[in-house]
Amino acid sequence: MRISCPCCGPRDRREFTYYGAADYLNRPALDADASAWDDYLHLRDNPAGETRDLWYHDPCGTWVAVTRDTVTHAVIAAEAVA
């Protein structure tokens, strides 16, 4: 698998550290109710098809949101989260 780091270009998957679903980008407010935090921290879809998740490019420190297809393994898009 290869991912295009927005900073460095296409790189081997082994240069990246996986974190989890891109849901982690949508942090609830401090005073949001418990179910919003539960949702944010623990509840994930497991799609057969398009999914979006977070990868860290260790050499440059860029966090990348990768849109990919879990069935075909195609990487559809990769963009910096910042």
Added chain:
Amino acid sequence: MTHRIPGKGLIDRTRPLRFSFDGREFEGFQGDTLASALLANGVQLVGRSFKYHRPRGVLTAGSEEPNALVEVIEGKQKTPNVRATVQELYGGLTVQSQNRWPSLRFDVMAVNDRFAPFLSAGFYYKTFMWPRAFWEKVYEPAIRRAAGLGALSGLHDEGRYEKAFAFCDVLVIGAGPTGLMAALVAGRAGADVILADEDARMGGRLLSDQPEVAGQSGPDWAADMLAELAAMPNVRLMTRTTVTGVYDGGTFGALQRVGLHLADPGDLPRECFWRIVAKRAVLATGALERPIAHPDNDRPGVMLASAVQSYVARYGVNPGRVVVFGNNDSALQAARDLTAQGVQVAGYVDPRADVSVLEEFPVYPGGQVVGTRGRLGLREVAVRHGGGVSMLTAETLALSGGWNPSLHLTCHLGGRPDWDERLAAFVPRAGMVAGMSVAGAARGRFSTAACLADGAALAAEVLADMGIAGHDMPLPAAEDRSYAIAPFWAVDAGGRAWLDFANDVTTKDVQQAAQEGFSSVEHMKRYTTQGMAPDQGKSSNVAALAVLADATGQGISATGTTTFRPPYTPVSIAAMGAGGRGMGFAPERLLTSDSQTRAMGAPMIEAGLWYRPSYFPRAGEATWREACDREVSMVRTAVGVCDVSTLGKIDVQGPDADRFLDLIYTNMMSSIKPGRTRYGLMLREDGHVMDDGTCARLGEAHFLITTTTAAAGPVMRHMDFVHQAFCGDWAVRFTSVTEQWAQFALAGPKARELVNKLLETPVDAENFPFMACGPARILGVEGRLFRISFSGEMGYEIAVPARFGAAVFERLVAEAEAMGGGAYGMEALNVLRIEKGFITHAEIHGRVTAFDIGMQGMVSAKKDCIGKSASQRPGLMGPEREQLVGLVPVDPQAELSAGAHLYNENDPATRVNNQGYVTSAGYSPTLQSWLALGFLRDGRARHGQIIRLDDGLRGRKVACKVVHPVFHDPEGGKLRG
């Protein structure tokens, strides 16, 4: 070389090479494979079969060889299962046959062949079921001795291996007529091309069939094209390189044999494992011929027709009299070509009734081979035909059951091929691998002209697709014969007919599998072991499917094929793991004090990738405990020096640095004054503790934070995430400076005296109080000073640029020793911090909260921070939590151990009674007692109670008093003094 045709072949007859096989000396030529050299010496018998120990010879002339597997001996090392058809000859090559005892010609285990009825498909499962206890002790060892394919030396493989990466526009896999044309078209257009071929010499079937191309002989035309390609700077030719696997994103694995063909490889590695990333690939792997299953088709001397052609034309081997048995036009052409080369064809046998009989050799239309004779090599072939059965005298039987396109790589990402009735073979579907085009014989276009045209056409397509302008290239003229085949898989004439030579699978085994209900192709494969040997059934799988389809009454198309997975051919683990042996497994991170530390005799322990001293032994100390106790006392009474450079250091700068640190840490960092340091706690977003450390404010917009050794990487990644995901617009930047600074802890009542020996401007309790930080000139070098402690004693940490670390450490140790102190290691550091109740990742192990370690007060109520919301959810703070406590044994000399569990005094040690567990333990010379830290349910409310420490592993039960986790100087007077 008794069996060499004078003047024939692409071998270099000016360079004879001596080699040995089973202790006998032979001679071959440069350009030979081991197989061709053995055949040229009249050696047909090269091995014994896997299960029945039947005599076996060479079946193929390529990497798909199932039979001719040998051991290559190099000194005490031996490499088993080397394919004689792949191993190139070199002077001094030493080889022995495998799976035979005492000798190849007389093998005791050949008795297995007599018991064949008991050893048929599934015999493991049926015969050795009972009694159960016999399996491991009796049956399995006996079977393993009797069956097998070679043996390892048992020694470490000390050979050199490499791994490497390559990138290109177009990867052309296979350098036969198709691949050469594709590479030429792409190369002339200026694309970056890699042309990879598993053979030592490129050209593919052009070297074996030697068809005329553009008026030249096949080998000559190939040589011209290769010369042109070799001169192109944008083309890389990789011989001896097998592309073994296809992976996502245009990534290919390839194994290159670098030094395995050389008598003296010098510094060259044996093999190199490549990862090739290609924008496009052209698969031009050609096709593999398949044999026909007929009774006793495994006798040495029985070969594929294409292999016989290779040995004659490329290697000049005289095969003796040849009978050709085939069901297709390529087989008939092989008989004609052999005749044209001067080989005596004793008969052409074809099950097709309408086959041409107007040939220069006897033709048996509607004929079948029903048996062979010859003890250790072929002498006679039994042919059944319209007029009965004839015995033909022959030394070689050439089989051709048709051709299978080499489409294995197209299936590596899960694609399934189609069954082509006309070719009686599987062919690739379009789009099985994104970016890969399949050309030539690999997609069923078998004539030389068709291959040349297809290679050129698909390369042009790929170029157009990539936006690279190509040039028109005239196609060279070549034969364009049609290919017709009448499917014919197995001769029905009683006796055993082999499908999978490597695993000894016969047509009967497959039929039996079907009868016993293993009629799905994947079940049949596992029940019979068809296709599970090192050759992965390259020459046998399709025929086995056909026999299965026949037995079940389904067509081949409905039966389907088994899955092709990487690697295409065996890849040594040593090549894939090149560089990873011994210390190569993980890089070593060494302290600047490393060489002096080792010179002082300190045993080193690993901390992640770092190596740190365990303790510094002194004369008269018999055990590590004596050294450790002495180092602890040294710190408590005088001064100790410890290299703490492994702690992660992150430099944080910018106008928004303070509010960024407020978000990262639970406590307030924006209120620290420049020149001051604060202890800090970080949580994960789920409310559990991530790490702890110190945060020093070096300037208004400049902080230096420390992490624990283990968490340096994860904390950096976490900070990058929080910054980029939630506050990317804040003006803050940070970078790891762990390796840029060497840092040493000075701890003990004489710490100030020691630090002042190195400082240009001395410090005192007033001008540099507890938790102060700032720049300092240390031995003439610009460094930093921190008044922090991890021991509970007065402590300073001094930091200098790493290049001065060794000198500063040397001076510190010398000064400390003169003051009655010295260096201390990890063991003492651990005891010191346990005495003081300071936590490490033994305590903050990922499942504890700030509440659990008694630091809930550090979660600031005035601001948000990562993990704050979740840390306050129900279940994460309350009496049901296991909380940090100290444990002191009632008998101070009773040993405590980390990992032990805690129970109420009279409860049995069962899960439901579990009250908690011990995380750290050590003997305190200061308090003259064992001490431990641990987590106890509602522990803070239970100080003073007696609890039982129960270490089931060591059979240890110790009554302990629950106490506050700070054992030593709880008021902190020593720390601040």
